[in-house]
Amino acid sequence: MKQKIARIFTVAGHPLVLGTLYVIVMAMGNLPSDTAWLLSLLVLGLVTMPIVVHNLRKLRKGTYSNFDVSDQNQRKGFYPFAILLFLILLGVIYFMDFPKTVLYNIANFFVMLLVMALFNFKIKASLHAAISFFTAMGLFSISSLMGILIMALAMGTTWSRLELKRHTRTELLIGALTGSFFGMISLSLS
Numbered sequence: 001m002k003q004k005i006a007r008i009f010t011v012a013g014h015p016l017v018l019g020t021l022y023v024i025v026m027a028m029g030n031l032p033s034d035t036a037w038l039l040s041l042l043v044l045g046l047v048t049m050p051i052v053v054h055n056l057r058k059l060r061k062g063t064y065s066n067f068d069v070s071d072q073n074q075r076k077g078f079y080p081f082a083i084l085l086f087l088i089l090l091g092v093i094y095f096m097d098f099p100k101t102v103l104y105n106i107a108n109f110f111v112m113l114l115v116m117a118l119f120n121f122k123i124k125a126s127l128h129a130a131i132s133f134f135t136a137m138g139l140f141s142i143s144s145l146m147g148i149l150i151m152a153l154a155m156g157t158t159w160s161r162l163e164l165k166r167h168t169r170t171e172l173l174i175g176a177l178t179g180s181f182f183g184m185i186s187l188s189l190s
Contacts (some may be wrong), residue, residue: 009081013157014068015131018150020048022135029142032189033098039093039102044088047082054081070166072124079117104189107172109134112182118131121173129158129175130182137183141190154179 011017023043029038058064058077059162066069069078090110092105119125133156141148158176161167167175 002163006163008067008140009153009156010166011152011159013128013132013160015079015127016048016051018135018157019131020044022138024091025142025146026105026138026190027102034112035098038096039098042089042092046092047085050085051082053119054078068166070124070127074118075117075120075124079120080112083110086113101189105186107136108182108185108189112178115178115182116175119178123174124167124171125162125178126158126172126175127156128161129154129167129172130179131178132157133176134183134186135179136178138186138190143185 013099019042021069024036024040027105028037031039055064055069055078059067060075063077064074064184069075085107086106090103090106093106101107112130116125116127116130136147136151136154156187158172162169163174
């Protein structure tokens with residue numbers, strides 16, 4: 001039963017799911033409707049879908065042992081791809097003249113991704129934990145209740161990664177602290 005619950009949390013708190021929903025909620029809550037939709041579509045088209053396709057292809061080829069890229073050595077190929085996608089997104093956001101807060105928040109997330117990639121040289125810090133805590137902190141700018149609910153999801157997601165034996169406590173702690181730190185920066189930018 002614990003394994004089933006853990007799988008639910010790990011899917012609900014998956015970085016692609018939670019990260020994409022975060023962008024949509026933040027965009028809808030802080031930007032004019034047309035700008036919010038455009039930003040949401042850009043993130044889906046330039047980051048989320050390319051990562052889904054990339055991870056599925058690598059999984060089918062046997063390069064990745066699972067969709068989450070839970071192997072530290074396999075992440076060495078994932079992070080450069082994700083970083084490139086965020087660089088492209090940052091360039092598009094900059095040249096399309098989005099509000100500065102959008103650019104700053106995406107740049108903040110990008111720096112967090114770089115930090116996580118650097119950690120990966122020594123330890124497989126949890127991207128699930130980092131993104132779920134980042135998201136929870138940022139959503140406090142929209143609603144305290146939403147922030148509390150996503151914080152509970154972040155804690156459940158972190159537990160699930162330990163329960164499923166995808167991470168150690170240290171890897172989860174590093175991810176949670178990193179996500180919380182950059183999430184607080186995001187909260188201050190909103």
